Amino acid sequence: MTHKVLIIGSGPAGLTAAIYAARADLEPIMIEGMQRGGQLMLTTDVENYPGFSDGIMGPELMDAMHQQAERFGTQVVTQDVTKVDFSTRPFQVWVGDDLYEAESVIVSTGASARWLDIPGEERLRGFGVSACATCDGFFFRDRQLAVSGGGDSAMEEAIFLTKFASQVTIIHRRDEFRASKIMARRAIEHPKIDVIWDTVIEEVLGDEVVTALRLRNVKTGEESELAVDGLFVAIGHTPNTSIFQGILDLDEAGYILTNNGSTATSIAGVFAGGDVVDHVYRQAVTAAGMGCEAAIDAERWLDGQHA
Amino acid sequence: MGQNTVTATDSDFAEIVGSDTPTLVDFWAEWCGPCKMMNGPLEEIAGENSGSLVVAKLNVDENPNVAMQYGVMSIPTMIVFQNGTEKKRLVGARSKNQLESELAEFAV
Numbered sequence: 497m498t499h500k501v502l503i504i505g506s507g508p509a510g511l512t513a514a515i516y517a518a519r520a521d522l523e524p525i526m527i528e529g530m531q532r533g534g535q536l537m538l539t540t541d542v543e544n545y546p547g548f549s550d551g552i553m554g555p556e557l558m559d560a561m562h563q564q565a566e567r568f569g570t571q572v573v574t575q576d577v578t579k580v581d582f583s584t585r586p587f588q589v590w591v592g593d594d595l596y597e598a599e600s601v602i603v604s605t606g607a608s609a610r611w612l613d614i615p616g617e618e619r620l621r622g623f624g625v626s627a628c629a630t631c632d633g634f635f636f637r638d639r640q641l642a643v644s645g646g647g648d649s650a651m652e653e654a655i656f657l658t659k660f661a662s663q664v665t666i667i668h669r670r671d672e673f674r675a676s677k678i679m680a681r682r683a684i685e686h687p688k689i690d691v692i693w694d695t696v697i698e699e700v701l702g703d704e705v706v707t708a709l710r711l712r713n714v715k716t717g718e719e720s721e722l723a724v725d726g727l728f729v730a731i732g733h734t735p736n737t738s739i740f741q742g743i744l745d746l747d748e749a750g751y752i753l754t755n756n757g758s759t760a761t762s763i764a765g766v767f768a769g770g771d772v773v774d775h776v777y778r779q780a781v782t783a784a785g786m787g788c789e790a791a792i793d794a795e796r797w798l799d800g801q802h803a
Numbered sequence: 804m805g806q807n808t809v810t811a812t813d814s815d816f817a818e819i820v821g822s823d824t825p826t827l828v829d830f831w832a833e834w835c836g837p838c839k840m841m842n843g844p845l846e847e848i849a850g851e852n853s854g855s856l857v858v859a860k861l862n863v864d865e866n867p868n869v870a871m872q873y874g875v876m877s878i879p880t881m882i883v884f885q886n887g888t889e890k891k892r893l894v895g896a897r898s899k900n901q902l903e904s905e906l907a908e909f910a911v
Contacts, residue, residue, distance in 0.1 A: 530840055530896065530898045531837070531840060532839075537836030540834075555836050555839070575898070575899075576898055621877075621895075622880065622894030623877075628836075628837065630834060630835070632878065634864075635870070635875065704874075705874070705876065
């Protein structure tokens with residue numbers, strides 16, 4: 497059967513698109529991916545999503561959106577899309593050997609945490625190197641930790657980790673944070689948090705578990721070692737667009753390009769929204785907004801096709 | 804807990820992994836988003852391989868001793884034991900397909 501709307505991804509953008517498409521009787525199917533719920537599943541308190549005056553836990557917010565999407569009849573497949581063909585009509589989307597066909601597609605595959613790509617990092621992943629403070633902070637009670645990064649997520653991770661760690665050191669390659677002022681201040685003023693400015697991590701050291709980091713000051717060139725039991729990496733994200741390479745127009749960083757003022761991609765009938773498009777705002781609420789736009793754009797486009 | 808998996812605790816852990824049958828222990832916690840992604844795949848794998856592979860779930864919050872003993876520092880971590888010995892360790896969430904291929908040596 498050919499679906500009217502197929503949605504790839506299940507973060508705030510994908511789920512909002514599903515809610516709107518389902519309510520428009522487009523009977524959407526959502527291939528939600530293994531990382532169901534997207535990046536918010538890895539967060540704790542979300543304090544800036546409108547409507548929740550006391551904040552809400554990220555996974556709870558995503559569960560609620562999921563239920564809302566399902567309530568209006570969204571069909572959900574919990575697998576990763578492995579291949580797409582947008583050169584044929586209907587569009588073809590594969591999950592392994594299973595083929596799904598759809599008249600329109602909404603891409604909301606989001607972005608994933610980036611790694612430092614330095615010696616020792618991959619070898620010690622799961623043995624002190626982590627990109628998920630909420631998952632792994634628990635194992636570092638009364639230990640010394642380092643956080644790499646300077647954005648909101650680095651601040652959030654560092655503050656969260658103080659619940660467990662005896663000391664958290666944020667290592668940042670510049671002399672100021674790009675995090676929002678409120679988050680940066682909370683981190684800098686925290687009694688358990690130190691900051692090492694203008695410094696990059698050259699290597700993660702340790703035979704079986706992390707024992708130290710080799711650091712280099714980018715202004716003086718001076719090298720040093722910092723003894724830590726764990727390193728949490730929070731240096732930003734890369735868009736999840738590998739399956740769209742050579743198929744949709746992407747920018748140099750791999751984000752999907754959309755036409756000014758809409759969610760239309762370089763292929764008519766394929767729409768995109770959320771962090772897979774947006775490297776500027778990257779908020780739950782902006783992603784949800786773009787998911788809504790994508791569903792409305794898809795609905796109007798389908799109307800035009802059937803007119 | 805799912806119908807195809809068993810629950811392991813600090814007190815019955817040695818008994819559960821002492822079995823002749825390969826036993827995969829999933830170290831998880833309520834507050835771990837990626838751990839929740841593994842529930843479906845592990846439940847299915849347990850159901851499809853009953854007899855050849857036992858899947859046990861161990862809550863690290865309630866059972867910190869085993870997690871510490873095996874140096875678990877990240878969850879989800881899945882360790883396959885046989886006769887009480889660690890045979891294979893997988894760290895991080897993955898798809899059912901990937902998990903199946905990584906467990907192929909245990910006749911999955």
